[in-house]
Structure formats: C-alpha cells, structure tokens
Amino acid sequence: MSEKVLMKGNEAIAEAAIRSGCKLFFGYPITPQTEVSAYMSKRMPQVDGLYLQAESEVAAINMVYGAASTGARAMTSSSSPGISLKQEGLSYIAGADLPCVIINIVRGGPGLGGIQPAQSDYFQATKGGGHGDYHLVVLAPSTIQECVDLTYKAFDIADEYRVPVMIMGDGMLGQMMEPVSFPEHDDSVTFDKSWACSTTGMKRKKNIVNSLYINPDELENLVWERQKRYDLITEKETRAESFFCDDADIVLVAYGTIARVAMNAVKKARAMGIKAGLIRPITLWPFPEKEIQKAAATAKSFLSVEMSTGQMVEDVKLAVNGKCPVEFYGRTGGVVPVPQEILDKIVEMSKKL
Amino acid sequence: MQKEFIISGFGGQGILFIGKLLAYTGMKNNYQVSWLPSYGPEMRGGTASCNVIISDDAIGSPLVTEATEVIAMNSPSFVKFEQSVAPGGTLYYDSSLVSPNPTRTDITYIGVEATKLATEMGMGKLANMFLIGKVLKESKVFEMDVIFEALKGLVPAKKPELYDLNKKAIEAGANL
Amino acid sequence: MSIVFEKPHALSDVGFHYCPGCTHGIVHRLVAEVLDELKLEGETVGVASVGCSVFSYNYFECDMVQAAHGRAPAVATGVKRANPDKVVFTYQGDGDLLAIGTAETIHAATRGENITVVFINNCIYGMTGGQMAPTSLVGQVTQTTPYGRKIETQGWPINGCELVSQLEGTALAQRVAVNNVKNIREAKAAIKKAFTYQTEKKGFTFVEVLSTCPTNWGLSPQESMKWMEENMMPQYPLGVYKDKGAKGE
Incomplete structure (x- = not known):
C-alpha cells in the first residue's frame, strides 16, 4: 500500500x-x-x-x-x-x-x-x-x-x-x-489472449477480430x-453496499457521490427516530437485485435518489417487484441535491407509513 | 472534529490552493478530508471557490452547505456565502476588498486587510496566506507547526524559497 | 513437374464472394503477392472495412480486424500504436474512406500514421446496391442519383490522392488502376512501395486503385474497363502525387 x-x-x-x-x-x-x-x-x-x-x-x-x-x-x-x-x-x-x-x-x-x-x-x-x-x-x-x-x-x-x-x-x-x-x-494474474491479432509470426493460424x-x-x-x-x-x-437496512422502514437507493449525500440524510433521519437505510449499488450493471430483494422483504417503502429525472428507479421497481411502494427523488441538469432536501422527502414518506 | 470550509474569491487569488493546504494538512494528520472545487468556464479574474471538509469520520456529501468557516476574498463571495455559514460559525473576509454589510447575528465576522497588508509587505500575491493564517489562529483547526510541516509538501521542489515566503505570510496573518 | 503459377500464400484458400468481373479479386491478389514477396504475412495485421470488402478478413492469411464503417484508419492506428514494429494495412472502399471515414483518413495521414491504406475507388457503393459515392462522377447515374449526379445538390467528386498528398504526414500517395496488364503491374509496384515505406517507418502510405463495379454500373466486365478509362481517368488521373522516398524529395 x-x-x-x-x-x-x-x-x-x-x-x-x-x-x-x-x-x-x-x-x-x-x-x-x-x-x-x-x-x-x-x-x-x-x-x-x-x-x-x-x-x-x-x-x-x-x-x-x-x-x-x-x-x-x-x-x-x-x-x-x-x-x-x-x-x-x-x-x-x-x-x-x-x-x-x-x-x-x-x-x-x-x-x-x-x-x-x-x-x-x-x-x-x-x-x-x-x-x-x-x-x-x-x-x-x-x-x-x-x-x-x-x-x-x-x-x-x-x-x-x-x-x-x-x-x-x-x-x-x-x-x-x-x-x-x-x-x-x-x-x-494472467488472462487468455490467444484470440488476439498481434500477428501470426507464421506460427499459428490467423486470428480474426x-x-x-x-x-x-x-x-x-x-x-x-x-x-x-x-x-x-x-x-x-454484482456488488453493492447496504447500511442500516436490517430494520429499515424506508430504504434509500443511491449510487456514486449521491450515495454519500443520501447517507448524510439517512443519518439525520435516524437521529430523528426514522428507521431509514441505504443501499449503494457499486455495479449498476449488473444491478444488485438481490440486495434490494433482501431489503424489500422487511422494508415498508423504497426511495431512489438520483441526479436525473428517474432512471435507476426503474431497476429498483423491477427488483422490489411490487412488494412495497417505490418513490423517487431527483435533481437534474447539474444540480446536486443537499442532504436536507432528501431528508425532507424521507420525513414526508415516514408520515405515510 | 468536523470542520467544513467554503473558500471563495476571484480566480488567481489562490483560493483553491489554500483549500488544498487545509485538505492536505488534514490528510497528513490522519483526518478524513475532501476538497471539491467549483468548476466551469472560469479563468483568471473570474470566480473561484472550493469546499473543504476535515473530519474524524468518513465524509458523506463533499458539498458544504452549512460551513463552520467561510472565507470570502471578494464582495460577491461575501454576499453569496453569508447564508451558508452554520449558526455559530465564522465568516472571514478580506476587508481591503470587501465592504461588509452583515445581515446575521448568529455568526461571527472577522475582517482582515489581507491584500493591503500583504502588498505593503511586498507579498501582494500571498493575501490568501495572510487570511488563512488568521483563520488557522482563530479556528484552531490545526496548530501552526502542523500547517508549516504540511506546507513543505505542497511547495514545488524547484522553488524552495516559496516555503519561507508562504510561512512568513501565514505567520503575519496569524499575528494580526 | 514445375509449378508456374500458384495462389499467393497470404491469400486464403477460400472462394471470394465478389461478383464476376469485379476487380477486388485482382487487388486482393496484389496485396497478398506483396506480403509474400516482402515476407510480411506473419508480421502483418490487416484491417477490413465496411462495404464490399467487408469480408476481406476471410481472404488474407494474416491476422485480420474488422472495423466499423469508415473507422479503419482509427482502428489501424490502435493496432499500430500497440505494435509499432508490426505492419498494418487497411483495405477500404470509396464510401468508407471518403464519406463516413474522411476524418479518420485525413487525421491518420496528418499524424504520419505508419500504416498502408489500400483505397478501392469505383465511384459507387457496391454492397448496398449501387448508390452514389463521394467519388461518383458528375452526371453519373446511380440508384440515389437517378437523374445523374448534380453539382447543385450533390456537389463535386472528391479526389483522395490529391487530398492526402497535401498533408505532411503522407509519405506516399499514388493512384493506379487495374484495367490492363501494364497498369496492374504498376499497381503492384505501388502497393509494394507502400508496404516497403511502412517497414522503413516513412509515414502514411496511400494507394488509390481505380476499380470497376460491373454489377452496379450495369455493364459487362469489358465495358466496365472501358468506362473506367473514358470516364474515371479524366477525373482521377493516374500517377504519383507524393513520394517522400523519391529522389529530389
């Protein structure tokens, strides 16, 4: 290191x-x-x-x-x-x-x-x-x-x-x-490259890419x-990280830097007594369906947080497969959400539980 | 500890550098740190700002919205970020460039004639270091010798004389 | 029994898909003969393009990479930069090289990319069934210029050799034809010179070969040769447009 x-x-x-x-x-x-x-x-x-x-x-x-x-x-x-x-x-x-x-x-x-x-x-x-x-x-x-x-x-x-x-x-x-x-x-660690077009040297059959x-x-x-x-x-x-999902009522799903913003919101929600959790997909494809499904077994609702008008939320919905409501919060066009606005959404959702 | 800085001014004032000095010093002293610049079609004379977080714990959002310290090196920055200071926080500004019109009572304002004093001492380009000297002394985020040690790592190896100059400017700022 | 004629080793022992009378077969053979004579088959990677020559990866015995439409010079750049001491050539038609791939062609040339480009100019898109090419002649009737290519709507034909000869990175720019034995011999000499220059790291080498497309021109192979001589050669004069290796240059 x-x-x-x-x-x-x-x-x-x-x-x-x-x-x-x-x-x-x-x-x-x-x-x-x-x-x-x-x-x-x-x-x-x-x-x-x-x-x-x-x-x-x-x-x-x-x-x-x-x-x-x-x-x-x-x-x-x-x-x-x-x-x-x-x-x-x-x-x-x-x-x-x-x-x-x-x-x-x-x-x-x-x-x-x-x-x-x-x-x-x-x-x-x-x-x-x-x-x-x-x-x-x-x-x-x-x-x-x-x-x-x-x-x-x-x-x-x-x-x-x-x-x-x-x-x-x-x-x-x-x-x-x-x-x-x-x-x-x-x-x-080495990988098979026998398919590569690096010239035959007249020693092997030709390769075609x-x-x-x-x-x-x-x-x-x-x-x-x-x-x-x-x-x-x-x-x-497939890779993902889960935080506080074991007992979470509201599970946020967010990736990249927005997962960090969402994490701030989750911690603030926990401090307010709202059982929030976070799943952070590390691989977006393949999408971590199993992590989502596991959380969906006990969660009461999901919230996909993205810097878009709602794209990953479709994959979250597919993974949740109707077990509970999936909501979306997003900013787009280059606007980065701050923790408070995500927290506001969590609070709003918690009132519906 | 969790210190969150917004540092802002004109491009060319060394805004990003003092942010980097804080982040680098934090890293060298085993804190978690993040340094996030504003970026865009900006150039010398335009606006420049960065967010720096220094923390004992893993840093969530690198975006600072409630700063413990705001450092404003021009008037637009003072106006723009005055509301971003967390209650109880401090707004430092270069009073030779900023005509303050404070609107809050729950934060502390500290003005330093950084550009004027630096220029008088023949170090006009190091006003940023004067100001950061004052910030370091008041905020107590780092001890002075810790900053100086870190500064060594940021000064280009080919220009060692810059270390002494910067150190002198920081000390002068701290003693104001 | 003595062998007086045989297939070049660098040419694969498979049947061509080209139409009867098409001159692709001649040019393939010339490239393969050059690879044999310069003993380069085992040192070469060819890059096939999109168009009638799309299957050329099946016809050469060296390693072959198939590129997207127009991108062969960029793909060849990647191959060459990964293996600077190996030989890399592209084999491209007029639509590929001078329409969709113009940027890739020009920039490979201006970088002096040490590759050989074999450019088949037959004034038409063959694979898709005879549409106007960037090199189609003024007045030429094609599927997409049924009233003849009009300057007002489609502008003028573009001359590849003249274009790349203006760029400093180009070491060789030569236009040849495969309409008769003499010209075929000259075409081979040009291709051989191009590959030789590449092994000498002289820069970008470009051989434009005037070719025929009897099927889409709607002519017999013999008529096609005549059409090429009478119509193409005035627009595309044969000759050496640039030669960094020639005496005096």
Missing part, C-alpha cells in the same frame, strides 16, 4: 489505469473529465506507454478497438456528449468480444446540456446505448479511493470475461480531491454464448 496522496478523481483513475497495465490511452478533451487526458499525456511517456489525442471521440473509441484487438490493455475517457459519440464503437467492441475500459464522467444533458455533475446517463450506460444485444459492465465509485480500486477491478473484469467495462462517475467525483493510496497491483455474422443461426449462437457470460458476470461480479 502506497503512501496517501491527495488526488482528483480524474487523476486517480488515470494513475490506477497505468498501474493496471494500461499502456494505451486514446482521448479527446471534454469537461469535466479532461484531467484524465492531461494526466495521461504527462504520465504515459514516463512508463513507456502511449497517450494519443484522437481527432474525435469516434476515432478514440475505434483506436481502443484496434489496440484491444491486439490483446493490449487500452482505455478511453469522456463525458456524456462524447460518450454518445462512442456508442457505435462500444457496440462493435462488445460484438467483437474485446476487453477495454471506458470512463464516463457524467455531466448534465441532453444535448450539450451543461458541465455540472449528473447521473442522467444511467439508461445509456446500463441499457445498451449502442445497438444490439449487449451490456457494458458499469462500475460506480463513490469515493476517490474507490475510483482507484474499481479501475483495477475494471481491467480484470474486462479481460476475464472479454467485455467492455465502463466506470461511471459524475463531474463532482472527477473534480474533487480526497486522500488516496494505490494498493500494489497484482500483476501475477470481428462482429459480422451474416448467417442468423451463427449470430444467434454467438449472442447466446455472450449472454451466458453476462449471466456469469451477474452471478459473480
């Missing part, structure tokens, strides 16, 4: 990626994630890695596609409008079973929207975004230390299951500084095979 340093979320993610063995980063500037690129442009040459500023987000994700095709660990980073541009590439990457990591430091939308923190890309990240039957694994850190830990994890998940993994933060997480340490990266299958039966088989991997990911990689 390294000494603690004070770092911005954007920089911590970049450093963690380098320590994870990422040697190729393709970027394009956009607020509020530009520090990832700036950090990479400084650090990559020091570790014999590559930072390349692409001509567009479209080009950057396709460069990641190319680099990942060779078996290398590659990453790109952007914020909401840029991530929209990357959707084509993400679909191809998923379709070609390529491992890579994508950072989305979310800002308000739609369109150019704003540059302040938001969570309004939840649907895009967890429900597809690009075309076709595929998923991104979506990790949602809530602290800078977790940015580091989940970046390490993201590369391993990507390589183990041959899937693209997105780390989704918001502008606040990207910009804020907290103490962080970089655990020793376990480089001993491809997502095109004209024969429907062949394509269907491959898509179902991939679905089995998604099922395995759901079984093995």
